Amino acid sequence: MRTVVLATGLAVLFLGWPAFAADEKPLPPSNAKKLSEIIAKVEQRPDFRYVKEVDWDSGVYTVTYYTNDKAKVEISYDPVTAEPR
DSSP states (O other): OHHHHHHHHHHHHHHHHHHHHHTOOOOOOTTOOOHHHHHHHHHTSTTEEEEEEEEEETTEEEEEEEETTOOEEEEEEOTTTOOBO
16 A cells, blocks of 8 residues: 555656646846846836835846835836846
């Protein structure tokens, strides 16, 4: 019985491994600007209050921040040039 459970567990582990690897998001390119540089640009925007979230998806950083009048702003930045898209 123990052998069957062990064999089943190993089969699930090895067959399920590609599914775990598929969840990995691509990394920013090697020549990308530092994320701290992009955040510093955001912090210099008029009426900036605080950064809520930074996400890496589809080859861009998406920064969500709030202004002094509580407006939510989302801006996508190119990782290499650190310029808004």
